[in-house]
Amino acid sequence: MSTSFETSSSSATPGGSGAKELAPDLALKIHDLMLKARVLEDRLITMYRQGDGYFWIGGPGEEAFNVPLGLLVDKGQGIQHDYLHLHYRSSATLLALGADPVDSLRQMKNTATDPYSRGRNFAGHYSARKWNVAPISSPIEVQYSIAPGTALAQRAAGSKGITIVQGGDAGTAEGDFATCLVWSSRKGTELPILIIVTNNKYGISTPYEGQHGEVRISDRGKAFGMQTATIDGNDVESAYWGLKKAIDYVRTERKPYLLEAMVSRLNGHSSASGANFVKDELDCLASWEKKLEERKLKTRAEMDEMRAKYTQELLEASKRVREEPQPAGESIWDHVFAAKNHVAGEG
Amino acid sequence: MATMVQAIRMALHVGESRLGVTDIFGEDVGPPLGGVFTATQGLKTAWNSPLDERGIVGMAIGLALAGRKPVAEIQFCDYAFNTVDLLKIAGNTYWSSAGDWNVPMVLMTPVGAGIRGSIYHSHSFDAQATRIPGWKIVMPSNPRDAYGLLLSAIVDPNPVFFLKPKALLRAKARPGEEIPGEPGDDKALSKMIDAPLGDRSKWQPEWPKLDDLFIPIGEARTARAGQHVTVLTYGRNVPMALAAADELAREESVEVEVIDLRSLHPYDWTAIKASVKKTHRVLCLNEDTEITNFGEHLVRRIVEELFYELWAPPALLAGAHVPGIGLADNLEHASVPTKDKVKQALKDLAKQVP
Numbered sequence: 001m002s003t004s005f006e007t008s009s010s011s012a013t014p015g016g017s018g019a020k021e022l023a024p025d026l027a028l029k030i031h032d033l034m035l036k037a038r039v040l041e042d043r044l045i046t047m048y049r050q051g052d053g054y055f056w057i058g059g060p061g062e063e064a065f066n067v068p069l070g071l072l073v074d075k076g077q078g079i080q081h082d083y084l085h086l087h088y089r090s091s092a093t094l095l096a097l098g099a100d101p102v103d104s105l106r107q108m109k110n111t112a113t114d115p116y117s118r119g120r121n122f123a124g125h126y127s128a129r130k131w132n133v134a135p136i137s138s139p140i141e142v143q144y145s146i147a148p149g150t151a152l153a154q155r156a157a158g159s160k161g162i163t164i165v166q167g168g169d170a171g172t173a174e175g176d177f178a179t180c181l182v183w184s185s186r187k188g189t190e191l192p193i194l195i196i197v198t199n200n201k202y203g204i205s206t207p208y209e210g211q212h213g214e215v216r217i218s219d220r221g222k223a224f225g226m227q228t229a230t231i232d233g234n235d236v237e238s239a240y241w242g243l244k245k246a247i248d249y250v251r252t253e254r255k256p257y258l259l260e261a262m263v264s265r266l267n268g269h270s271s272a273s274g275a276n277f278v279k280d281e282l283d284c285l286a287s288w289e290k291k292l293e294e295r296k297l298k299t300r301a302e303m304d305e306m307r308a309k310y311t312q313e314l315l316e317a318s319k320r321v322r323e324e325p326q327p328a329g330e331s332i333w334d335h336v337f338a339a340k341n342h343v344a345g346e347g
Numbered sequence: 348m349a350t351m352v353q354a355i356r357m358a359l360h361v362g363e364s365r366l367g368v369t370d371i372f373g374e375d376v377g378p379p380l381g382g383v384f385t386a387t388q389g390l391k392t393a394w395n396s397p398l399d400e401r402g403i404v405g406m407a408i409g410l411a412l413a414g415r416k417p418v419a420e421i422q423f424c425d426y427a428f429n430t431v432d433l434l435k436i437a438g439n440t441y442w443s444s445a446g447d448w449n450v451p452m453v454l455m456t457p458v459g460a461g462i463r464g465s466i467y468h469s470h471s472f473d474a475q476a477t478r479i480p481g482w483k484i485v486m487p488s489n490p491r492d493a494y495g496l497l498l499s500a501i502v503d504p505n506p507v508f509f510l511k512p513k514a515l516l517r518a519k520a521r522p523g524e525e526i527p528g529e530p531g532d533d534k535a536l537s538k539m540i541d542a543p544l545g546d547r548s549k550w551q552p553e554w555p556k557l558d559d560l561f562i563p564i565g566e567a568r569t570a571r572a573g574q575h576v577t578v579l580t581y582g583r584n585v586p587m588a589l590a591a592a593d594e595l596a597r598e599e600s601v602e603v604e605v606i607d608l609r610s611l612h613p614y615d616w617t618a619i620k621a622s623v624k625k626t627h628r629v630l631c632l633n634e635d636t637e638i639t640n641f642g643e644h645l646v647r648r649i650v651e652e653l654f655y656e657l658w659a660p661p662a663l664l665a666g667a668h669v670p671g672i673g674l675a676d677n678l679e680h681a682s683v684p685t686k687d688k689v690k691q692a693l694k695d696l697a698k699q700v701p
Contacts, residue, residue, distance in 0.1 A: 078414070079413055079414060114445075115445075117444060120442065125443075129444075135444045135447070137436055139436075142433060145406070146405045146409045146433075146436075148402070148406055148409055149406045149411070149412065149413065149417075150410070151409070153410050153413030153414065153415050154413070156369070163409075179405060182402065183396075183402050334446070335444075336442055337481070338441050338446070338504040338505055339504070341451050342446075342448070343411065344414045344415075344416070
């Protein structure tokens with residue numbers, strides 16, 4: 001994996017190690033969240049392997065990008081805050097928003113206490129109206145069709161909030177990605193939307209080259225007059241500043257921006273492809289820890305200790321979650337129809 | 348009295364002026380056309396979308412999630428088939444998020460044959476719609492019901508399909524099908540709310556003072572009382588069944604009870620049960636293709652729950668299971684129920700005794 005990418009916008013953040021250093025507090029906060037996210041995904045994979053769940057899918061390898069994303073969001077409920085249409089590799093973003101990692105274990109164990117779906121949906125399929133996180137759905141592309149709706153609502157309301165939609169490179173083959181580009185860029189109705197593609201260069205087991213003719217996915221935005229960039233999503237600082245630039249642009253200009261982030265996929269696509277660790281991919285967490293060591297912000301021993309502590313905490317949490325109740329069969333009839341219009345503020 | 352398309356337009360006007368409708372959109376829905384059937388002429392929140400059905404449904408879901416109240420249109424239901432997984436998402440979002448997010452949207456689409464629309468403008472969608480849980484599905488058979496059901500669909504916090512029977516869109520209301528507040532004079536109404544031909548850029552509709560009429564979703568209507576045979580139907584086949592029933596009463600002294608379901612989901616089992624217990628014979632009638640037809644579901648439930656009430660096997664009269672509706676008159680008539688076929692089916696049922 002190269003660590004340097006050309007950017008297509010005129011004053012884009014350079015990729016790789018050339019990006020501006022983050023302040024120590026922020027650098028350490030991001031590390032803490034990246035580590036928690038990695039340990040969480042490791043625990044979810046272990047739970048799956050031990051029979052404490054039926055399917056694992058997640059995003060180890062995307063933490064350097066997904067944690068800054070969660071930190072840069074204007075978090076809240078309703079039209080005045082940012083809407084997030086994420087995908088199932090977004091656990092690090094949820095943790096950065098403030099989610100409890102134990103709730104992810106509950107969803108893996110499909111307990112009645114799972115706050116995201118009450119045992120109805122896969123791991124990593126989050127839903128959090130309190131933070132404008134739209135329900136994550138297994139089809140890899142549909143969020144690209146839905147996101148322009150929240151962005152249009154924000155435009156109509158004169159909101160300062162923006163819409164952020166994220167998917168993977170393989171999903172851009174679907175028409176929904178074209179839908180997103182078209183509906184976001186109509187002349188006179190440009191939408192405040194950040195369209196993110198995290199490119200890990202695989203669609204399950206099919207390599208990027210087997211699916212794409214275009215060199216950069218971000219180039220597709222140029223045809224629609226969008227600001228675009230491709231950044232190194234494996235480098236925390238490139239990701240942070242690249243995201244900040246894109247979010248600031250959308251928030252200020254109220255226009256769409258297409259951001260492609262090159263990332264690693266460290267554990268296979270899902271339990272369907274084994275979920276084993278892939279040794280020849282760059283590990284963004286290891287790279288970031290090396291930088292923190294070089295900058296003398298953390299020692300190796302301190303970081304090892306943190307990892308051990310988080311690992312132990314989640315191990316214990318998984319044992320507790322195992323004892324939590326499963327949903328009752330008759331609960332299938334709950335929430336088929338709403339009695340009140342919650343999203344419009346009723347009830 | 349209004350036509351169904353005028354009734355829909357007036358309901359949308361009420362929707363956007365006092366029930367919170369924020370966006371009425373779809374292909375050619377906004378000015379200058381106001382919809383290929385003119386259902387959205389003169390509405391202040393109507394706008395034209397790109398020619399992209401998946402985008403229309405996705406946009407409606409997104410707007411709904413953000414607390415707005417969209418009414419989207421798929422120009423012909425034939426073009427809704429490439430949106431089925433998004434329709435599934437609209438239907439499952441409340442359930443999959445365990446009550447976190449509801450999706451308050453209305454999706455209108457014209458359905459069925461009757462305008463010589465050939466293969467791609469004659470599909471039915473009612474059976475398909477009932478296969479997507481989480482949606483409420485309504486289909487009016489007259490202007491008053493169109494108005495009242497659409498108002499109910501608009502205020503419902505769930506996704507609602509409003510299926511428009513295209514063969515009835517321009518049919519005039521009959522006595523008893525008035526919309527509260529509409530002028531009684533057809534010409535006066537037309538002058539007020541129908542856009543003129545030619546340049547419409549300066550035209551503004553003059554809406555009558557309309558009253559609320561909420562026809563509850565899930566409530567059927569007895570369109571005609573009778574004691575010998577029940578017809579369970581909706582949409583375009585309601586007036587057809589009524590005409591067949593009137594003829595049978597005159598010619599054969601057979602009194603047919605016509606139940607206009609109005610809502611396909613949830614459907615009015617109480618009304619169905621009461622009618623079957625009264626007549627003991629039942630015909631399910633619609634024009635969607637007959638294999639895995641919504642009427643088959645009704646037949647199954649009637650057999651399971653009302654078997655000992657039946658004096659004849661419940662029957663289904665539906666569209667032929669062929670890949671399309673042909674353009675020629677003879678082909679269209681051979682593909683969907685007609686008044687003569689309905690009459691024959693009812694006559695056959697009425698003759699049967701245990």
